[in-house]
Amino acid sequence: MPTFNAPDGTTLYYEDQGEGDAPPLLCLSGLTRNARDFDFVAPHLTGVRMIRMDYRGRGKSDWADHATYEVPVEAGDALALLDHLGIHRAAVLGTSRGGIIAMVLAATARDRLCGVALNDVGPVLDPGGLGAIKSYLGINPAFATLEDAAEAQMQNNPRFANVPKSRWVTFMSHINLETTEGLRINYDPKLRDAVVPGFDAPQTDLWPFFDRLEGLPLAIIHGANSDLLSEDTLAEMIRRHPGAIVAQVPDRGHIPFLDEPEALTALREWQAQLA
Numbered sequence: 001m002p003t004f005n006a007p008d009g010t011t012l013y014y015e016d017q018g019e020g021d022a023p024p025l026l027c028l029s030g031l032t033r034n035a036r037d038f039d040f041v042a043p044h045l046t047g048v049r050m051i052r053m054d055y056r057g058r059g060k061s062d063w064a065d066h067a068t069y070e071v072p073v074e075a076g077d078a079l080a081l082l083d084h085l086g087i088h089r090a091a092v093l094g095t096s097r098g099g100i101i102a103m104v105l106a107a108t109a110r111d112r113l114c115g116v117a118l119n120d121v122g123p124v125l126d127p128g129g130l131g132a133i134k135s136y137l138g139i140n141p142a143f144a145t146l147e148d149a150a151e152a153q154m155q156n157n158p159r160f161a162n163v164p165k166s167r168w169v170t171f172m173s174h175i176n177l178e179t180t181e182g183l184r185i186n187y188d189p190k191l192r193d194a195v196v197p198g199f200d201a202p203q204t205d206l207w208p209f210f211d212r213l214e215g216l217p218l219a220i221i222h223g224a225n226s227d228l229l230s231e232d233t234l235a236e237m238i239r240r241h242p243g244a245i246v247a248q249v250p251d252r253g254h255i256p257f258l259d260e261p262e263a264l265t266a267l268r269e270w271q272a273q274l275a
Helices: 071-084 097-108 127-136 146-156 165-175 191-199 207-211 231-240 261-273
Strands: 003-005 011-017 024-028 049-053 090-095 113-119 176-179 182-185 218-223 245-249
Touching (some): 049 071, 127 191, 146 165, 207 231, 218 231
Parallel strands (some): 024 090
Antiparallel strands (some): 011 049
16 A cells, blocks of 8 residues: 655555656545545546545544644645655646645645646635534444435435435545444544634635636636535636636536546646646
8 A cells, every 4th residue: 555654743644647748637535535536537548647545534644633734735745655656746636625725726836836726625615514514524424325425415415416315425435434333534533623613713814816817727627506615706716717627517516527528628628738
């Protein structure tokens, strides 16, 4: 199992797929997610060296002091992974939390980036979406099996339409473990203690971080039914970065799977712009 040591010594899991001389693409997942977050899009992203990691406290990475489950530390872990692999510059595909990390990297280590794609995230996080995350963060699902959880998604998640049950079963397997006692989250439950207090505090102004993306190829993928990335925030992002490649993904809330036709078209156009 490939691992590397974060700056504080925490052992983190990563995956490195593709030819070594192909353009590196660092894929950063959502808050509670892991490297599996990109399984649906991976077969479609050809001609790249796809690098994924499990953040500290998630997936196959070691748990750490929950006080370190914060974006600046995770951004430092991402740079440490690039250093471990001997990569100076990479494009970043960031889903939700991963997109926030990408914006922080643009502000603190812009010379390490050659482009950024943001999956349903921007500088302003809609309170409705944060409330939805708060409702499940760090809590084991009340389902006995992945099939049960998938059925609940189909019945109770109107923001996602035309998603087959098989997709939901696979998705739920990415973020949960099936045990004899029911489903268990596959991340440190104390992630809740690290993150939720920030939900209830005034949001950090991330617009200056977003503005540091100027001059870099940028793609923005937006779930048309998203409760985290609002239409107003998206419009302001486009105003500030008029060259951005934008995809509106119908029948998707937070977060698109990334293998939808609209998302793939945007990602391929973005790839073509990467230096």
